[in-house]
Amino acid sequence: SNKRKGGLLLDSRAGLLQGGDSGAAAVAGAPDKSLLVRALMYSEELKMPPKGRLGAAVVADFQDWIRRGLPWPDSAPVGPPTTKVEKPRPLPWSFQPVRIVPAPAVKDAAWPKNDIDRFILARLEREGLIPAPPAEPAALLRRVTVDLTGLPPTVEELDAYLRDPSPGAFEEAVRRLLASPQFGERFARYWMDVVRYADSTGFGADYTLDDAWRYRDYLIDAFNRDLPYGQFVREQIAGDLLTPPVPVATGFLLVGPKELAEYDKEKLRMDVVDEQLNTIGQAFLGLTLGCARCHDHKFDPVPTADYYALAGILRSTRTIPPGNLSGPISAWNHRLMDPTAEQAKALETWKKEVERARTRLVQVRDRKGAVAEARTLERAIARLKADPGADADQIRRLESELAKKKSVVAPTPEEIERLENELLRAYMRPKPDEVLAVEDEKAPADLRINIRGDVHNLGAPAPRGFLGTIPLDGRRPIDPKSSGRLQLAEWIAHPDHPLTARVAVNRLWHYLMGAGLVRTVDNFGARGEAPSHPELLDHLARRLREERGSLKAIVREIVLSRTYQMAARGGSTDPENRLLGRRSLRRLDAEALRDAMLAVSGELDGTRGGSTMTYTGRLFVPLESIALPADPWRRRAVYLPIYRGTTAPDLLEAFDFAPPGMVTGRRASTTVPTQALFLMNSPFVLDRAKALARSLRDRADLDDAGRVDLLYRKLFARPSREIDRRRALEFVRGSGPDAWTDLAQALFASNEFLFLE
Template structure:
């Protein structure tokens, strides 16, 4: 076996021996000035630091600082000062000797990359970061406690509006840079409107602000915008990106989620109400686990129901449940911790201190949260409307109830007498139990040559011809006294169609009427007809209905039937009005009249006499139970229920009872809907194991884990001291714990990025080792503390307070004009010497055009809508399980955030302007610039309609001349007055358009579409539409300055 030391010595000998031989084989040095950060650092990080960095130093060699590099390792120095040809490092990475090539695993350096290293060494190994070694996983800045830092002193203190400016200005002054002047007021109000509401200001609002000289005018404007209900829409849309919100499941089936919007409404409401971010977090991650949880807190957990759902045939439900838990785990890591947690799903993180075991500790918190259905209120407007309607309905019910009680009070002694009689009958039923008796000498006859065969169980089976209608006559003798009812059993039989019990093809029958007679003689010369009091059956056909009670109503067009319960045994009991009193014996004749027609006759039946008392025929079961309670033991409610029942038997109160019943049936339904949410598994909790390479079928059963935090962060403790295991609620509270150094930093950075286009930490999605360091670390911590702890004027975790703090700073209020003198010093504007120009998001691009055209609906919340799609898209992407039907009226022009979002086929206007696909969390939208974007805003149906409406708006308003009208148009679009040059260009453009459309009347009519304006010719209308279209396609129009 070769020992490491022997291998090291051997390598040294080989390297020394090879130096003189390999020089002519080396790639030449790069012939240019080498930049360490751009050229060298990426090569060292990619090829060297894994084995020769902060975590590991193979052969005692460390290459992540200049001092360590020059020091060398066990093989001595690897760098010869300014002489790459004699540097061992170059020989090792060049691959000239296959026995010693580095790195031994992974891709080798290309000749050009070796040339870069050679030139860097020859130029003196310039390392701008000095000798500071690379951060280790445990010393990384983001894992350190948040520091309470005092704002630094600055020279130009008159520029400072709040402490944010002190941190920014201090860095600028170190470099001798002055901040930019404040933007003009027109720019400021448009900037604020777009940032806080995503809507442009009106001309009136601009004029009011521009002409308001009060010192607090700007702050008042900020306060007004923060109170706007559209604020929740704007900042809710940012949160929907992080939540991967969509209106469909995703994957191949991509079924719609029609009620998903209710969670979107919850987000808008929560942000409008400035729900503290810690509570906002807890309710979305674990609202179902809060004490006395509400329906809205359960609804909040739909944040993690936004995962994709695979409903394809043959899928393994457990596989996709686990996939959903993966997504929830990784989304939590990205949104709250700013870490690329997903890298540790299959193996320990290569850079950050997240082991695979720790990944599954976080995963464990979600492993027992299942997707369930929760009933939640609809929109606040619908709830308010329901409350009004319900109050009116309740008042009407109360009025009828008062009248009914007055009538019931008149019943008095009659009710008491009925109650006594009913209790006696109930007692008799106990003393006289039910018994069944067969008739002696039983015989069955019928017209139409129907034959009957007696069966062993006492039943009769019909055979022979099946007439259209039939009457079965059953006779026999009895000596049983006190017969109280007849029982008819209809029975299945294999000889009958569909096994019966009827003889028609489908097995049904209709018994229209039944009669019973008794006689002292067999010839029934002195027969006496008995009356029935009631009837019931085990099953009754519901469609007409066909009920047992209809057999004794004296009508031949009603009766008892049993569809669709064919091929089964059924029974009906017909109660006599008075028990049969016998002195000796009597002959009995019963007729079963089947007059419906169409051969609906009975195939097999059994008739029995019943003795005993069965109050349930005349008294409902609930009334029997009430009567069984002693009078002095009944509650007021029970007494009223008995009185209500008796009243229903009294002619004087029947009308009121029916009126009350009808009212109760018309009670307005609660405005509720069902939403899929995450609820904690009620029983049989799952165990969580590390999964080998993230494969759900390969749990490492020897590595069971429970919910816990990453080792680099403060511990996650169960809230219940008696519990040994944390859960989702503990996770949620840990995320927003004052001890957690990440959540407040990450959240502040998200908000900062939305307002400046770049985070204080530029890598918004990665606060880990591979992420960017904060440009202003002290400012980040100061903001994180302010956000987390609040102050005398702001509650802790207030989103609105943080936004107000930032947008009222001088830093935010700077002009965004480009400064060429800073291009070399600060090309990315990292130091914030000016504001940044930002293209608005996809939804806002559309909203701005519709708003200027006067088309935009500003209705808030509610179901998603279906604006027009480009031709062919509906046939291609909405031809299966879901049809896209264009919305009409107000819904056609709702704000873009309400557009129905189908994951496999999102609206192309949104995706073209970089709207995320909602398959994964998105904490930062990127803005591209493509020709297709211009083609959409020029030619798409929605934007054409906006241009038409904009032109109609301009031509419908009084104006002294073209210049006044064009100035109005310019101000509507950009909130500022055009310069003389801009107005001159617009005037020329309008003239060119007029000339063209006068000569091309057909083109004018085509462009105008359905737009007509009284007193304005088609060519003039078209000229203004074409001009309006250009204004709506200005870069400045879709840019936040």
Template structure:
């Protein structure tokens, strides 16, 4: 930011906002349910397994002797504490005895050895964020014997009666009273529900609202003024034809894959570094990002898309390019944040737990990972089923590279070597001495030579089968050192309809796992997929817990519609583009978001879709829009990642986030996503946590967002470029004045003309700002227009989709 940059003082900012650039002054409040679901996921993944493994032996209801009167197997026990007082103070880790004990500052827990720093930091983060703990009853822990834990409370056949585990039906569209309202069969399902609840659907959205909605939903970018005018004209002539033509052009654009690929990267917990205390870079992760974008642009069928990510290395291919893509796709299983390996005998099983959680949550919206230490507390998933899946992944080798040496002692691994035109076969691994190293053999402390690849070798993270696949033994209490009986590799029983694929004893079983998940008769996969798409197009899914279709999730608001959509999705070849097209061409999608008091009273959460849901732009769309409006957006595809040039290293050493996040005008999907060091312009607006599977992002309103809009160098710079763009513009007559330019500013930022009142206020603001700036800068005119541009960026209307 230059010395003359104009930064809003509080009074100036209020004046700017008083222009009234947006009709709506409502602020979206925190969506507590989404935040709570992610907090629960963090507890289940990071906290509960540690408590079970290290604490329950002495501090649970089933302990032979409860030490210190402290029970840690329920939330009530944690809050009540023991003889020394409460264990935790939610929100205040520094005052929590549990944290002090883990750090060996007071008591020493566990007494045998201190837990790794990364685990302790997880507990600090958990307490700091409120210590969310879903446990409401004392946990029952099985005795540590040689037999697998029995599932006395789980009846799989009874569990199959739950709606999510029943076969997908093919319902007929219902009859409705207002038959002329519906344009598609989707509309009939929604209208039938509205009529049942005596609700009236909102009017159709106007063309300006509709083009803005379609552009953002399908590409994540705003339309230009010219595109908005052209669409309005064609809309007036032939509404349906104009909408269909626009939708088809947006689906065919490269920006579609960048937009919808980012949605999947949230679910795939995409990150380019390990996170945790030992935050090692993943310099080849970007290849997976590009694979995902290309898959959406090519409209790769979803069943194939999933299969490649779970078992791409096991698929037959017809070309080098296809083989490279399939290997890269398996990065889905390798990208997860790895725990500290030093002093952690469960490192491998922790990696497996991440893979199980990612696959089952992303594809089936089930929290199977909760069954690692004990039978699932809510869903009919016994621990045996967890270890049936675990055997598939323990029979696979995860390829994350030499960065493992930096991740707390994890052994380095190979990477997938991709074929090139010059080298159709995978390149061999070259040892340092073979590459020309002279003298004493270089290696680690044990004298082993961290293998290297020739310079320029294309590499990718991923998985491959181990030489000798084997079943996995149950880890009693989730502890690898306490083994029970082996469990044959297999699948989740409650989700199995019909005869599951037979596993090949010579392979890991990942290919059969993918076949089982993508089978048309699977009760969850298609339902979960269409629900995720619906969520992104309507702001909430038909099941409003898109990552949890289990008993603790919410039931569908329109169950027949959900099954109709799932059936249609499969029948249309699992095509994302066909499915999205059918939804956005429906009348329910094209409704206005206008408020109606009586409908709001009857259905305040808009469960039955009486209007379109107003939504705030996600972090990437906001940043990309700011660049687009200022004329600075570089729409060309990103090339690799800055980390690809920096190699494998620890972020803490020399590669601090401020050195990695260099200015870029490319779309946000191409920015480097460091775990524990994401770009500020994205994190402040609720970027998904890259360590978790996130199907629905939090939407919060916090003071840091307002401060960012006012003072961040990024926003100041975009406002300056916006001002330069507007001031340089000339109308066809060559006599542009302030009124003309204000009109252009509104068209660029909000895709509409200003009202007469807005025009007058904007003119008055520019005069006032130029007077105030006269004594501080000789370029007061440009600074005044920059302030106007920044105020436009700050409006609710710019930052929301109607």
């Protein structure tokens, strides 16, 4: 056979002696040293044949044959094994350079507002289709406000917009929304799906990532100040190596899932590298690089050697400490937020003061050991009693032990009290901010290829580098004394990289239009979908470069196009709307739905930034058993802590919240009966309806018809119609004391509230 499996060919004596990925199959004259014999005897993991052992006599014949030197028929080939030479496959479209494509001419020259419209209209005209009419002004304002901020427009914003009939009213609304701090919160949450953000590691040893929130706040700030996309890439991959350094951005590499309970720690470290590399590939390049860990990528031009060239860069980056793992992962990756010499000195001083006070206290307590033990028990009991998930038997045992200690010990000496106060004062002194960040290993090194992905079966060295199929001019070589992360970041952010800008603008199109020009937003490889409008995709990629990486400029260009502003109506032609002749209806995502309920009920807490984590350490218990104060849960969903070992809050879970264990550029969109049941029965929804009803009843300046109109303006961002008021008033006047609450809850569950036209 000329088909090679496992790197092994058995059609010649040379092939048998050369062996494959696992080494030589046979050693002439030495059956005991031959892998073939061990496999036939089922003495190792490799078993041949796999469906059943050969008889002892047959195995003995093989042993005798090897002992006699592997005699081979004279007619057999004696040269090195040969394989079928296949023609190199052409590179996928996404690996080709981004083209300069002029906007096409169109018949209806009055319709386009910008070049986006010209590309769309030219395609529609070729297909004999007519674009849909523009959306109603109120519907358009709700659409763009939710798309850019994740919140509905306020009644005041709606009224002001509808009073302004000028052509520039919508453009002014877009300018205001792009400048609002809610823009960063909205687009950061999109990116958090892509980077698999969570506040704990997941799996069995589910430790909290106490400072992951700083990376989240970095993202919000980056989108709000319109950080150029190339710099956005550089900071997240190598922010600690830039001048000035931005270590907080490298939280990108740390917020992924980690199986810390993995017994084989070398495998754990390579699993972390694989997860990081796959995230980099999908997030920035739209490539599933992880598929090349065990073998050459079956569909994309990513050989295993290139995978390990990239993996060596991340393996030379400190993420998991050497040796046995102990303590929370946050402690391994703490870095100064602004690592100046002055702050580094301040941090060391703070640590020394705390340690000095702690040491003196322990020394005194050791002289009065029972006193120290009793006070420790008191604190343990206090902590347990504050924890609703605590074991009652455990509390009783500690109380009993404390009683014994107190019965034989004198009151706490003044010296201990004084030292405790000293320790407390040391802790209370301002501590320099620290962040979750990576740094280069002290001795960066290349990796050897892991044969079939096995960390203990090593092949040839793979010098650190990038994908050989995408050579770019002006790249700096990797310094042997550095990890190569900075060079990797520069390679990805290179203005001529064929993938980076395409993937970025396609994500923006997906967020604003409901589906990307390439619908598989995380996969631009051969197994992904081809772009519906390749020329438009390249045009937008070029525009991103012309705008110096400004994402806001591309967002603005998209939402000011007629393509974005069309109504969501049309005929049966092109049912999937691939030609973009109309607007596609979209349901609010989970966060926008939750935040909208809080906003219209007047309960949304607009506090920005900071930690909302109410539980830290190792997660042993379900989230619902952890005591959680109510206030953080009225903040925007982007600020809610995400613990991998538990489910998300009910509403988010019911409406397709992104799983934090994987890259999710495009969420699932389900329509199931449990969603309707949730809206009818959820305490969260009912509480929001009650609050909204109270706010309506409190409007003494309005009659019931005015209250109905206000309700429609809040929920649907449009004035009520006569039929709306008539039906609502009939319901309110014919129902009991909870009529306004019931009406509000019913409208929360309506399609008009749940969907964006």
